[in-house]
Amino acid sequence: MPLTPLVYWAQRHEDIYLRVELTDAQDIDVHVHENFLQFKAQGHGAKGQNEYEFSLEFLSPVKPEVIHRSTQRQVSITVKKGQHGWWERLTLKERKPVFLAPDFDRWLDESDAEMEIREKEEKKNRLKASRHKEEEGFISLKTAFLFVYNLVQFLGFSWIFVNMTVRLFIFGQDSLYDTFHTISDVMFFCQILAAVEVLNAAFGVVHSGVIPSLIQVVGRNFVLFIIFGSLEEMHNRPVVFFVFYLWSAIEIVRYPFYMLGCFNTEWKTLTWLRYTIWIPLYPLGVLAEAVAVIQSIPIFDETKLFSIPLPKALGTSISFSFVLYIYLVLMFLGLLINFRHLYKQRKRRFRTKKRKAN
Numbered sequence: 158m159p160l161t162p163l164v165y166w167a168q169r170h171e172d173i174y175l176r177v178e179l180t181d182a183q184d185i186d187v188h189v190h191e192n193f194l195q196f197k198a199q200g201h202g203a204k205g206q207n208e209y210e211f212s213l214e215f216l217s218p219v220k221p222e223v224i225h226r227s228t229q230r231q232v233s234i235t236v237k238k239g240q241h242g243w244w245e246r247l248t249l250k251e252r253k254p255v256f257l258a259p260d261f262d263r264w265l266d267e268s269d270a271e272m273e274i275r276e277k278e279e280k281k282n283r284l285k286a287s288r289h290k291e292e293e294g295f296i297s298l299k300t301a302f303l304f305v306y307n308l309v310q311f312l313g314f315s316w317i318f319v320n321m322t323v324r325l326f327i328f329g330q331d332s333l334y335d336t337f338h339t340i341s342d343v344m345f346f347c348q349i350l351a352a353v354e355v356l357n358a359a360f361g362v363v364h365s366g367v368i369p370s371l372i373q374v375v376g377r378n379f380v381l382f383i384i385f386g387s388l389e390e391m392h393n394r395p396v397v398f399f400v401f402y403l404w405s406a407i408e409i410v411r412y413p414f415y416m417l418g419c420f421n422t423e424w425k426t427l428t429w430l431r432y433t434i435w436i437p438l439y440p441l442g443v444l445a446e447a448v449a450v451i452q453s454i455p456i457f458d459e460t461k462l463f464s465i466p467l468p469k470a471l472g473t474s475i476s477f478s479f480v481l482y483i484y485l486v487l488m489f490l491g492l493l494i495n496f497r498h499l500y501k502q503r504k505r506r507f508r509t510k511k512r513k514a515n
Protein backbone atom coordinates (compact mmCIF):
# COMPACT_ATOMS: atom_id res chain seq x y z
CA MET A 158 0.00 0.00 0.00
CA PRO A 159 1.56 3.40 -1.03
CA LEU A 160 2.38 5.81 1.78
CA THR A 161 2.45 9.60 1.90
CA PRO A 162 5.83 11.34 2.40
CA LEU A 163 6.38 14.53 4.35
CA VAL A 164 6.26 17.53 2.02
CA TYR A 165 7.61 21.02 2.80
CA TRP A 166 6.71 24.04 0.73
CA ALA A 167 7.62 27.68 0.12
CA GLN A 168 6.76 30.20 -2.57
CA ARG A 169 8.03 33.19 -4.52
CA HIS A 170 6.03 35.44 -6.83
CA GLU A 171 6.72 33.14 -9.79
CA ASP A 172 7.50 29.72 -8.29
CA ILE A 173 6.34 27.08 -5.84
CA TYR A 174 9.07 25.04 -4.15
CA LEU A 175 8.28 21.58 -2.78
CA ARG A 176 10.73 19.45 -0.79
CA VAL A 177 9.76 15.78 -0.44
CA GLU A 178 11.38 13.93 2.46
CA LEU A 179 12.49 10.78 0.64
CA THR A 180 16.04 9.47 0.60
CA ASP A 181 17.47 7.61 -2.41
CA ALA A 182 14.26 8.19 -4.36
CA GLN A 183 13.87 6.26 -7.63
CA ASP A 184 11.27 5.95 -10.42
CA ILE A 185 10.12 9.49 -9.68
CA ASP A 186 6.95 10.43 -11.54
CA VAL A 187 5.67 14.02 -11.22
CA HIS A 188 2.70 15.23 -13.23
CA VAL A 189 1.14 18.66 -13.28
CA HIS A 190 -2.13 19.57 -14.94
CA GLU A 191 -3.85 22.94 -14.45
CA ASN A 192 -3.82 23.24 -10.61
CA PHE A 193 -3.24 19.56 -9.90
CA LEU A 194 0.08 17.90 -9.00
CA GLN A 195 0.63 14.17 -8.60
CA PHE A 196 3.82 12.64 -7.24
CA LYS A 197 4.90 9.00 -7.10
CA ALA A 198 8.31 7.49 -6.26
CA GLN A 199 10.13 4.57 -4.62
CA GLY A 200 12.30 5.63 -1.69
CA HIS A 201 13.15 5.63 1.98
CA GLY A 202 10.72 7.83 3.94
CA ALA A 203 9.29 8.09 7.47
CA LYS A 204 7.92 4.55 7.13
CA GLY A 205 11.08 3.00 5.66
CA GLN A 206 11.64 1.75 2.08
CA ASN A 207 8.35 1.83 0.21
CA GLU A 208 6.37 3.38 -2.59
CA TYR A 209 5.29 6.93 -1.63
CA GLU A 210 2.79 9.19 -3.34
CA PHE A 211 0.79 12.36 -2.79
CA SER A 212 -1.33 14.81 -4.74
CA LEU A 213 -1.96 18.51 -4.28
CA GLU A 214 -4.71 20.74 -5.60
CA PHE A 215 -3.09 24.17 -5.83
CA LEU A 216 -4.88 27.41 -5.08
CA SER A 217 -4.48 28.57 -8.70
CA PRO A 218 -3.40 27.00 -12.00
CA VAL A 219 0.32 26.40 -12.58
CA LYS A 220 2.37 25.96 -15.74
CA PRO A 221 2.67 22.38 -17.02
CA GLU A 222 6.51 22.38 -16.94
CA VAL A 223 7.83 20.99 -13.68
CA ILE A 224 11.46 20.64 -12.62
CA HIS A 225 12.49 17.98 -10.13
CA ARG A 226 15.87 17.03 -8.76
CA SER A 227 16.59 14.14 -6.46
CA THR A 228 19.49 14.04 -4.03
CA GLN A 229 20.43 11.37 -1.50
CA ARG A 230 18.33 13.17 1.14
CA GLN A 231 15.28 14.56 -0.65
CA VAL A 232 13.43 15.34 -3.86
CA SER A 233 13.15 19.02 -4.76
CA ILE A 234 10.33 20.12 -7.06
CA THR A 235 9.87 23.55 -8.64
CA VAL A 236 6.55 24.45 -10.22
CA LYS A 237 5.96 27.72 -12.08
CA LYS A 238 2.84 29.67 -11.14
CA GLY A 239 0.45 30.29 -14.03
CA GLN A 240 0.37 33.98 -13.13
CA HIS A 241 2.92 36.10 -11.32
CA GLY A 242 1.59 36.84 -7.81
CA TRP A 243 1.51 35.95 -4.12
CA TRP A 244 -0.71 33.08 -2.92
CA GLU A 245 -2.35 33.36 0.50
CA ARG A 246 -2.02 29.56 0.88
CA LEU A 247 -0.82 26.64 -1.24
CA THR A 248 -3.94 24.55 -1.61
CA LEU A 249 -7.42 25.24 -2.86
CA LYS A 250 -8.96 23.81 0.31
CA GLU A 251 -8.38 26.04 3.30
CA ARG A 252 -7.54 23.03 5.50
CA LYS A 253 -4.03 22.03 4.58
CA PRO A 254 -3.17 18.32 4.18
CA VAL A 255 -1.48 16.77 7.22
CA PHE A 256 1.66 15.75 5.29
CA LEU A 257 2.28 19.41 4.25
CA ALA A 258 4.36 21.92 6.28
CA PRO A 259 6.19 25.21 5.55
CA ASP A 260 9.80 24.88 4.44
CA PHE A 261 11.42 27.30 6.86
CA ASP A 262 14.79 26.94 5.11
CA ARG A 263 13.30 28.71 2.06
CA TRP A 264 10.38 30.50 3.67
CA LEU A 265 9.89 34.19 2.91
CA ASP A 266 6.84 36.30 3.48
CA GLU A 267 5.51 38.49 0.67
CA SER A 268 7.48 41.65 1.51
CA ASP A 269 10.74 39.70 1.93
CA ALA A 270 10.13 38.03 -1.44
CA GLU A 271 9.55 41.44 -3.02
CA MET A 272 12.80 42.65 -1.49
CA GLU A 273 14.54 39.59 -2.94
CA ILE A 274 13.17 40.44 -6.42
CA ARG A 275 14.31 44.03 -6.03
CA GLU A 276 17.79 42.93 -4.97
CA LYS A 277 17.98 40.55 -7.93
CA GLU A 278 16.93 43.33 -10.30
CA GLU A 279 19.42 45.74 -8.79
CA LYS A 280 22.16 43.13 -9.19
CA LYS A 281 21.12 42.60 -12.82
CA ASN A 282 21.17 46.35 -13.46
CA ARG A 283 24.58 46.71 -11.83
CA LEU A 284 25.89 43.87 -14.04
CA LYS A 285 24.34 45.49 -17.12
CA ALA A 286 25.88 48.84 -16.22
CA SER A 287 29.33 47.34 -15.70
CA ARG A 288 29.05 45.45 -19.04
CA HIS A 289 27.97 48.67 -20.73
CA LYS A 290 30.98 50.44 -19.21
CA GLU A 291 33.30 47.69 -20.45
CA GLU A 292 31.79 47.92 -23.95
CA GLU A 293 32.17 51.70 -23.92
CA GLY A 294 35.80 51.29 -22.85
CA PHE A 295 36.41 48.86 -25.70
CA ILE A 296 34.73 51.18 -28.22
CA SER A 297 36.76 54.18 -27.13
CA LEU A 298 39.95 52.09 -27.30
CA LYS A 299 39.00 50.95 -30.82
CA THR A 300 38.19 54.53 -31.87
CA ALA A 301 41.50 55.78 -30.47
CA PHE A 302 43.41 53.01 -32.27
CA LEU A 303 41.65 53.69 -35.61
CA PHE A 304 42.08 57.43 -35.24
CA VAL A 305 45.83 57.14 -34.60
CA TYR A 306 46.23 54.61 -37.44
CA ASN A 307 44.37 56.88 -39.90
CA LEU A 308 46.29 59.94 -38.70
CA VAL A 309 49.67 58.25 -39.22
CA GLN A 310 48.66 57.11 -42.72
CA PHE A 311 47.26 60.54 -43.53
CA LEU A 312 50.49 62.24 -42.43
CA GLY A 313 52.58 59.72 -44.38
CA PHE A 314 50.62 60.04 -47.62
CA SER A 315 50.28 63.82 -47.27
CA TRP A 316 54.05 64.08 -46.95
CA ILE A 317 54.42 61.97 -50.10
CA PHE A 318 51.82 63.91 -52.08
CA VAL A 319 53.00 67.37 -51.05
CA ASN A 320 56.68 66.47 -51.52
CA MET A 321 56.05 65.12 -55.02
CA THR A 322 53.89 68.10 -56.00
CA VAL A 323 56.45 70.65 -54.74
CA ARG A 324 59.29 68.82 -56.47
CA LEU A 325 57.25 68.70 -59.69
CA PHE A 326 56.82 72.50 -59.54
CA ILE A 327 60.46 73.16 -58.69
CA PHE A 328 62.27 70.60 -60.85
CA GLY A 329 59.66 70.01 -63.55
CA GLN A 330 60.12 66.82 -65.58
CA ASP A 331 63.41 66.03 -63.80
CA SER A 332 61.50 65.24 -60.63
CA LEU A 333 59.88 62.24 -62.38
CA TYR A 334 63.21 60.43 -62.44
CA ASP A 335 64.15 60.40 -58.77
CA THR A 336 60.80 59.72 -57.09
CA PHE A 337 61.95 56.37 -55.75
CA HIS A 338 65.04 57.82 -54.02
CA THR A 339 63.16 60.65 -52.36
CA ILE A 340 59.87 59.00 -51.51
CA SER A 341 60.27 55.23 -51.24
CA ASP A 342 61.18 55.04 -47.52
CA VAL A 343 57.93 56.70 -46.44
CA MET A 344 55.98 54.71 -49.04
CA PHE A 345 57.48 51.44 -47.72
CA PHE A 346 56.46 52.44 -44.19
CA CYS A 347 52.88 53.37 -45.15
CA GLN A 348 52.34 50.30 -47.29
CA ILE A 349 53.71 47.86 -44.70
CA LEU A 350 51.45 49.52 -42.13
CA ALA A 351 48.50 49.15 -44.51
CA ALA A 352 48.51 45.40 -43.73
CA VAL A 353 46.61 46.50 -40.59
CA GLU A 354 43.62 47.22 -42.87
CA VAL A 355 43.37 43.57 -43.89
CA LEU A 356 43.51 42.52 -40.22
CA ASN A 357 40.91 45.17 -39.28
CA ALA A 358 38.56 43.84 -41.94
CA ALA A 359 39.26 40.18 -41.04
CA PHE A 360 38.63 40.69 -37.30
CA GLY A 361 35.57 42.89 -37.86
CA VAL A 362 37.18 46.03 -36.38
CA VAL A 363 35.81 47.95 -39.40
CA HIS A 364 33.07 47.09 -41.91
CA SER A 365 35.39 46.76 -44.91
CA GLY A 366 35.46 43.71 -47.15
CA VAL A 367 38.40 41.38 -46.47
CA ILE A 368 38.95 40.45 -50.13
CA PRO A 369 38.97 44.06 -51.45
CA SER A 370 41.38 45.08 -48.68
CA LEU A 371 43.61 42.08 -49.39
CA ILE A 372 43.64 42.77 -53.15
CA GLN A 373 44.54 46.39 -52.48
CA VAL A 374 47.36 45.70 -49.99
CA VAL A 375 48.84 42.66 -51.79
CA GLY A 376 48.50 44.36 -55.19
CA ARG A 377 50.30 47.53 -54.12
CA ASN A 378 52.99 45.75 -52.11
CA PHE A 379 53.74 43.40 -55.00
CA VAL A 380 54.49 46.41 -57.22
CA LEU A 381 56.31 48.31 -54.47
CA PHE A 382 58.55 45.51 -53.17
CA ILE A 383 58.97 43.17 -56.15
CA ILE A 384 58.86 45.45 -59.16
CA PHE A 385 60.33 48.67 -57.76
CA GLY A 386 62.12 47.51 -54.63
CA SER A 387 64.07 44.60 -56.07
CA LEU A 388 65.03 46.09 -59.46
CA GLU A 389 67.45 48.99 -59.33
CA GLU A 390 66.85 49.48 -63.06
CA MET A 391 63.26 50.56 -62.25
CA HIS A 392 64.20 53.20 -59.66
CA ASN A 393 64.72 56.03 -62.13
CA ARG A 394 61.69 55.32 -64.31
CA PRO A 395 58.93 57.99 -64.44
CA VAL A 396 56.34 55.25 -63.94
CA VAL A 397 57.29 55.24 -60.22
CA PHE A 398 56.12 58.85 -60.04
CA PHE A 399 52.73 58.06 -61.56
CA VAL A 400 52.12 55.02 -59.39
CA PHE A 401 53.08 56.83 -56.15
CA TYR A 402 51.14 59.97 -57.10
CA LEU A 403 47.94 58.07 -57.90
CA TRP A 404 48.16 56.00 -54.72
CA SER A 405 48.70 59.02 -52.49
CA ALA A 406 46.03 61.12 -54.26
CA ILE A 407 43.25 58.84 -52.98
CA GLU A 408 44.79 58.30 -49.55
CA ILE A 409 44.93 61.99 -48.62
CA VAL A 410 41.14 61.93 -48.98
CA ARG A 411 40.36 58.43 -47.67
CA TYR A 412 42.19 58.66 -44.32
CA PRO A 413 40.78 62.05 -43.20
CA PHE A 414 37.34 60.71 -44.18
CA TYR A 415 37.92 57.73 -41.84
CA MET A 416 39.27 60.07 -39.12
CA LEU A 417 36.04 62.07 -39.14
CA GLY A 418 34.08 58.81 -39.24
CA CYS A 419 35.73 57.80 -35.94
CA PHE A 420 33.76 60.62 -34.31
CA ASN A 421 30.59 60.00 -36.34
CA THR A 422 31.20 63.25 -38.14
CA GLU A 423 31.43 63.97 -41.82
CA TRP A 424 32.31 66.74 -44.15
CA LYS A 425 30.10 66.42 -47.23
CA THR A 426 32.75 67.48 -49.75
CA LEU A 427 35.22 64.98 -48.31
CA THR A 428 32.62 62.19 -48.38
CA TRP A 429 31.80 63.00 -51.97
CA LEU A 430 35.49 62.99 -52.90
CA ARG A 431 36.15 59.69 -51.05
CA TYR A 432 33.36 57.94 -52.94
CA THR A 433 33.99 59.60 -56.31
CA ILE A 434 37.63 60.17 -57.15
CA TRP A 435 38.41 56.46 -57.19
CA ILE A 436 36.38 56.35 -60.46
CA PRO A 437 39.20 57.91 -62.49
CA LEU A 438 42.03 57.11 -60.04
CA TYR A 439 41.57 53.36 -59.73
CA PRO A 440 41.79 52.47 -63.44
CA LEU A 441 44.63 54.97 -63.87
CA GLY A 442 46.46 53.50 -60.87
CA VAL A 443 46.11 49.95 -62.13
CA LEU A 444 47.15 51.10 -65.61
CA ALA A 445 50.29 52.72 -64.18
CA GLU A 446 51.04 49.55 -62.21
CA ALA A 447 50.54 47.43 -65.35
CA VAL A 448 52.99 49.66 -67.24
CA ALA A 449 55.52 49.16 -64.40
CA VAL A 450 55.05 45.38 -64.54
CA ILE A 451 55.43 45.31 -68.35
CA GLN A 452 58.56 47.48 -68.15
CA SER A 453 60.08 45.11 -65.60
CA ILE A 454 59.58 41.94 -67.70
CA PRO A 455 62.70 42.32 -69.92
CA ILE A 456 64.77 43.21 -66.83
CA PHE A 457 63.69 40.03 -65.00
CA ASP A 458 64.36 38.01 -68.19
CA GLU A 459 67.84 39.49 -68.49
CA THR A 460 68.91 39.37 -64.84
CA LYS A 461 67.18 36.03 -64.14
CA LEU A 462 66.22 37.46 -60.75
CA PHE A 463 63.67 35.27 -58.94
CA SER A 464 63.79 32.74 -61.83
CA ILE A 465 62.63 29.27 -60.80
CA PRO A 466 65.30 26.58 -61.36
CA LEU A 467 64.14 23.44 -63.22
CA PRO A 468 65.50 19.87 -63.30
CA LYS A 469 68.21 19.53 -66.01
CA ALA A 470 66.03 17.34 -68.26
CA LEU A 471 63.40 20.14 -68.59
CA GLY A 472 65.70 23.12 -69.21
CA THR A 473 67.55 25.67 -67.11
CA SER A 474 64.86 27.77 -65.38
CA ILE A 475 61.48 29.48 -65.65
CA SER A 476 61.83 33.26 -65.82
CA PHE A 477 59.98 35.31 -63.21
CA SER A 478 58.34 37.09 -66.16
CA PHE A 479 56.05 34.05 -66.42
CA VAL A 480 54.68 34.93 -62.96
CA LEU A 481 54.32 38.54 -64.10
CA TYR A 482 52.12 37.57 -67.07
CA ILE A 483 49.85 35.72 -64.65
CA TYR A 484 49.94 38.75 -62.35
CA LEU A 485 48.80 41.04 -65.19
CA VAL A 486 45.69 38.87 -65.57
CA LEU A 487 45.15 38.93 -61.78
CA MET A 488 45.47 42.71 -61.84
CA PHE A 489 42.64 42.93 -64.31
CA LEU A 490 40.49 40.64 -62.12
CA GLY A 491 41.49 42.59 -58.99
CA LEU A 492 40.52 45.83 -60.71
CA LEU A 493 37.09 44.41 -61.57
CA ILE A 494 36.48 43.11 -58.02
CA ASN A 495 37.51 46.36 -56.32
CA PHE A 496 35.77 48.57 -58.84
CA ARG A 497 32.53 46.67 -58.21
CA HIS A 498 33.11 46.86 -54.43
CA LEU A 499 33.75 50.61 -54.47
CA TYR A 500 30.76 51.16 -56.77
CA LYS A 501 28.53 49.31 -54.26
CA GLN A 502 30.00 51.29 -51.34
CA ARG A 503 29.32 54.51 -53.23
CA LYS A 504 25.71 53.55 -53.98
CA ARG A 505 25.13 52.41 -50.38
CA ARG A 506 26.62 55.62 -48.99
CA PHE A 507 24.69 58.04 -51.16
CA ARG A 508 21.43 56.05 -50.97
CA THR A 509 21.61 56.08 -47.13
CA LYS A 510 22.36 59.78 -47.11
CA LYS A 511 19.44 60.54 -49.44
CA ARG A 512 17.08 58.43 -47.29
CA LYS A 513 18.27 60.20 -44.14
CA ALA A 514 17.69 63.59 -45.80
CA ASN A 515 14.05 62.67 -46.72
Ligand SMILES: CCCCCCCCCCCCC/C=C/C(=O)SCCNC(=O)CCNC(=O)[C@H](O)C(C)(C)COP(=O)(O)OP(=O)(O)OC[C@H]1O[C@@H](n2cnc3c(N)ncnc32)[C@H](O)[C@@H]1OP(=O)(O)O
Pocket residue numbers: 303306307363364365366369370371372373375376377403404407411415416418419434435438439441442443487488489490491492495498499502
Ligand atom coordinates in the same frame (compact mmCIF):
# COMPACT_ATOMS: atom_id res chain seq x y z
C1 LIG B 1 43.93 37.58 -52.76
C2 LIG B 1 45.07 38.41 -53.16
C3 LIG B 1 45.22 38.51 -54.64
C4 LIG B 1 46.18 39.54 -55.06
C5 LIG B 1 45.99 39.88 -56.46
C6 LIG B 1 46.52 41.17 -56.75
C7 LIG B 1 45.81 41.82 -57.82
C8 LIG B 1 45.92 43.26 -57.66
C9 LIG B 1 45.02 43.99 -58.49
C10 LIG B 1 44.63 45.37 -58.07
C11 LIG B 1 45.72 46.18 -57.57
C12 LIG B 1 45.20 47.49 -57.11
C13 LIG B 1 46.24 48.25 -56.43
C14 LIG B 1 45.75 49.58 -56.01
C15 LIG B 1 45.83 50.64 -56.78
C16 LIG B 1 45.35 51.91 -56.32
O1 LIG B 1 45.13 52.18 -55.17
S1 LIG B 1 45.10 53.06 -57.49
C17 LIG B 1 44.60 54.54 -56.71
C18 LIG B 1 43.13 54.62 -56.42
N1 LIG B 1 42.74 53.68 -55.42
C19 LIG B 1 41.59 53.69 -54.77
O2 LIG B 1 40.75 54.56 -54.98
C20 LIG B 1 41.34 52.61 -53.77
C21 LIG B 1 41.47 53.10 -52.36
N2 LIG B 1 41.23 52.03 -51.44
C22 LIG B 1 40.06 51.74 -50.87
O3 LIG B 1 39.07 52.41 -51.07
C23 LIG B 1 40.00 50.58 -49.89
O4 LIG B 1 41.26 50.15 -49.62
C24 LIG B 1 39.10 49.41 -50.34
C25 LIG B 1 39.39 48.18 -49.51
C26 LIG B 1 39.37 49.07 -51.82
C27 LIG B 1 37.63 49.77 -50.11
O5 LIG B 1 37.38 50.34 -48.92
P1 LIG B 1 36.33 49.84 -47.81
O6 LIG B 1 37.01 50.02 -46.50
O7 LIG B 1 35.75 48.53 -48.06
O8 LIG B 1 35.18 50.87 -48.00
P2 LIG B 1 34.74 52.09 -47.11
O9 LIG B 1 33.36 52.46 -47.56
O10 LIG B 1 35.74 53.18 -47.16
O11 LIG B 1 34.69 51.53 -45.61
C28 LIG B 1 33.67 50.68 -45.13
C29 LIG B 1 33.30 51.06 -43.68
O12 LIG B 1 34.40 50.81 -42.83
C30 LIG B 1 34.85 52.02 -42.21
N3 LIG B 1 36.32 52.00 -42.20
C31 LIG B 1 37.10 51.36 -43.09
N4 LIG B 1 38.38 51.56 -42.77
C32 LIG B 1 38.41 52.35 -41.68
C33 LIG B 1 39.45 52.92 -40.89
N5 LIG B 1 40.75 52.71 -41.19
N6 LIG B 1 39.10 53.69 -39.84
C34 LIG B 1 37.80 53.93 -39.52
N7 LIG B 1 36.77 53.42 -40.24
C35 LIG B 1 37.08 52.64 -41.31
C36 LIG B 1 34.33 53.12 -43.10
O13 LIG B 1 34.16 54.33 -42.42
C37 LIG B 1 33.01 52.55 -43.55
O14 LIG B 1 32.09 52.71 -42.47
P3 LIG B 1 30.52 52.88 -42.70
O15 LIG B 1 30.34 54.03 -43.64
O16 LIG B 1 29.98 53.13 -41.35
O17 LIG B 1 30.05 51.59 -43.30
